[in-house]
Amino acid sequence: MIHNNKRIAVIGGGISGLTASYYLMNGVGVGTSNANKYQITLYEKNDRFGGNIKTTKLDKQHCVVEQGPRSIRAAGTGINTLDLVNRLGLENELIFASKKSNGKFLLLDGEIQELPSPNKLLKSIQFVIGQGIVSSFLAEPFKKVPKDVVDKPDFDESIHSFFKRRLGSRVADIFVEPMCLGIHGGDYKKLSIRACFPSVANREISNNSLLGLNLFGEKSDKTISTIPQQLPFLLPEKQSIKEILDKDLDKTGVFSFENGLNTLISSLVENLRANGVKLNHSTTIQEIRTNDNGKGYKIIDKDGNVEEFDQIISTIPFTSLYPMFNKSDKALEALLRSIPYTSISVLNLVYKNNASVADKIKDKGFGYLVPSKEKVPVLGVCFDSNTFPEFIDSDKDSIITVMIGGNQGIKDRNAEWINVDAKDKDDLLNIAKKHLKKYLDIKDEPDWTNVEIYQNGIPHYEVGHQQRIRSIQSYVEKNYGDKLVLGGNALDGVSINDSIFKSKSLVYNLLENNK
The missing domain is CATH 1.10.3110.10 (protoporphyrinogen ix oxidase, domain 3)
Structure with missing residues (x-):
């Protein structure tokens, strides 16, 4: 059990770690602030917070580019995310997707084809x-x-x-x-x-x-009906959420912020600092081991600095966590290794004041996905300027995102599959440009580009995943009690909504155990 003024380490400065810290300090649901109860230190290995959420606003022009996740869905656990948005006072910065993004397309038989839709019955038939x-x-x-x-x-x-x-x-x-x-x-x-x-x-x-x-239309499977109903925080301030949803005039159920998803990250960081959370970025943890009295844990960074904690909450990928137990717990290391991950590259191409490009994508909805049978190296293409016109200056601007990579098993069906971990960024960009030229007839050079490679960026929930997670959680519970808590997207959902809700759930259970 954790008592007042105990020290808690949160490992990971992505959305899972930031929200876990937020709920620890601010309470869950209608709970009161815990600012005087816990000393929280958050560790992030990169020089920025946010994890895969990364927004760039181009200088001297209004252009918001998402270099990772591009939007959040309001359905299911998205209601909980909107509750968080409301509590952070960000409701006036929310924007909802345009109806232009409702169309769903596939690259099929060499052509971009629209998928069936209840609104277009004859075409669907x-x-x-x-x-x-x-x-x-x-x-x-x-x-x-x-x-x-x-x-x-x-x-x-x-x-x-x-x-x-x-x-x-x-x-x-x-x-x-x-x-x-x-x-x-x-x-x-x-x-x-x-x-x-x-x-x-x-x-x-x-x-x-x-x-x-x-x-x-299946996009997210996590619904309130699949989550334990005994958790009282499932009932956020309904009127506030309704007022937010009323802004979704086109009823797309997809939202972001005027300045992109990093708005949520910045607000969380600001809130945590104001509440006295110690935020350590650019800090790589080398090892976690039991402290001398056997009641807590030592965190040792790559420079040899040592800090002691009563409890650790880890929200980082298991691929980053298991090396920290290499010396102290080989069994846990092996269990964490059992969860595979996949790498993906997100490429942004921005075309400014180019009516020709804008015209070629304007009727293509949010974008299109690509089945392996098409034998092309691209997984999908998103037209972000269709989804959120607020991200561009005029209807002559275009923001296109191309996804390449994915699990290596794809190559069994698609010889053109690309191992992004082994590719140069310039090569990936050229692949994206060639694809846009071939299938969208976009021959112009983009005005701005960016290539991100998210190595081991997505947990790969393979057959038996739930049983493996139960084995990991059972081992941790038996050997660490509530001294080590695992969160993040390796458990039961890869979306932003899933990550936030998981952090809220684990903090709720932690606070209940502390009573």
Whole structure:
């Protein structure tokens, strides 16, 4: 149990670590401030806070570029994120996505094609008939649920296996795989259906069918209904949230801020500093080990500096955490190693005052994803200036984001797959330019570019992921009690919303245990 004035280390200065620190200091839900109870030190190895959230505002011109995640969804645990936005006083800086971004597209058979939509029924019917998949959808409600799925609570299978069973290989390859590439940068023949899309897996059991599933619009699977209802902080200030959602005039359910997602990061950092949290950036932790009295832990950085803490909350990727236990706990190191990660590159291309480029993307919605069957090195392309016109000066400006990389299993189906960890940034940029030229006829040079490579940036939730996480959590609980707490996106959700909600949940449980 933690008592007043105990020292807590939070490892990781991304959205998970910042929000864990915020909820520790400010309380959860309607809780009171804990500023006088805990001494919190946050460690971040990079020279900036925010993790993969990274926004650039180009000098001398209004142009907001997201070099990592580009938006947040308001559905499911997004309501909790909006509650945080409200508590930070950022509601007046919110912007919602334009209706221009509602269209969803695929690069299919060498062409950018719009996906089926309830608003375009005739076109949708023509698309489904043209792809030869009508029978797949008609037959699905009559397919039996395998006995193992019903009888074995821990039964798991790949996303590919699940959708191939229910809808056939072609639907899985054309529609489901690109979604996995876009969300996880993942290999859908390895990704777990229960870890990535639990409500879809549960729908098969409860309904004996996927009837009613919005396959083409499925973006986030974490909904309030999948989260323990006994947590009282699930009830934020409803009126405040309703007033925020009323600003979403086009009902897109997707939001950001006038100056990008880094607005949220900056506000959290400012709040933590004001509440006395010690923020250490550019600090690499070398080792974590038990202190001399056996009741707490020592954190040793690469320069040999030592600090002692009563409790540690880690929100960093397991690939960064396990080396810290190399000397002190080989068993935990091995367990953490069992969670694989994948790398992805995010490339931004900005075209200023170029009506030709703007005209070529204006009717292409938020962008398009690319199935492996197309045999191209790009996972997807996003038109950020369509989604948030507030990010540009005029309708002649364009912000395009290209994603390359992902899990190496993709190369089994796509020989053009790129290992971004082994590629030069200039090479990646040239690949992106060639792609835009071939499929969008964009021949002009961009006015500004940026290439980010997020090495081991996304946890890869492979079949059996939930069981592996339970094994890790069971080991930590047995050997560390509440002295070591694991958070971050390796557990049960890779989105910004998932990360924030997980931090809030773990802090809530921690504070309850401290009573």
